[in-house]
Amino acid sequence: MREQGLLALDHARRKAVERLGITNKRCWPDNAEIQAALEHEYQLFQPEAQQQVTSTLHEQALAAMQTFAEFDPRLVGQSLSGTASLDQGVRLHLFADDPRQIVFRLIDRGIPWQAHDRQHRYADGSRQMHPTFAFVAGEIPVELVVLPERARRNPPLSPISERPERGLNADAVERLLQKAADPNDANDDGEALLGC
Structure with missing residues (x-):
């Protein structure tokens, strides 16, 4: 998905299992697994x-x-x-x-x-x-x-x-932006992730 710019999870999953020849759908990754792998991929490579x-x-x-x-x-x-x-x-x-x-x-x-x-x-x-x-x-x-x-x-x-x-409300999104601008800021109380 990262390398080819595929946007739809289902399309990416079908393309991957077709390429690998996996026909048993129970072995296919679910959306959460694909999302986690994609997040890990971005953290590693870009x-x-x-x-x-x-x-x-x-x-x-x-x-x-x-x-x-x-x-x-x-x-x-x-x-x-x-x-x-x-x-x-x-x-x-x-x-x-x-x-x-x-x-x-x-x-x-x-x-x-x-x-x-x-x-x-x-x-x-x-x-x-x-x-x-x-x-x-x-x-x-x-x-x-x-x-x-x-x-x-x-x-x-x-x-x-x-x-x-x-989701997150506007205050929480603003806190995410502030944290991204200053990653050394230790004032992260976890509320931003809750959308409070």
Whole structure:
């Protein structure tokens, strides 16, 4: 995935097992194993370059989170874990019972967007469609997934970990950026990782 720029975990998995000739699906790595291996790969072979990409994505995420602050945005996905590319951009969860509120904010800011619905899985086994708005800020894609207010307590599952994807709020993303700018700063109380 790192060397060939593959973005989709399932596509990368299928390509790898096909190349290795592994037909038993029980032997295939799950998404969490692929994600862990990818993180390890970046740490070994290009830690500085990937840290710069991650910081750039976090900066863009923070700017978008400030623009949509009233919808309690949460940074989720691979840009949070540090394995995203600039082409993958950032994904935010926003909370609003009426997605038109997001549309009005996009119009007010003069941001051209594309809309589609994306299916998300929940811990109770249900699948729900949620409106998603995509735009490009600078050269970085930004995806806004609009979740109902009730999803604050019960967010959709991460496709990687299969756990509720709580993400980080703007304060936590800002702390990550400060920590990246000053890695010697020992003031890390762990709250940033909780999105408190």
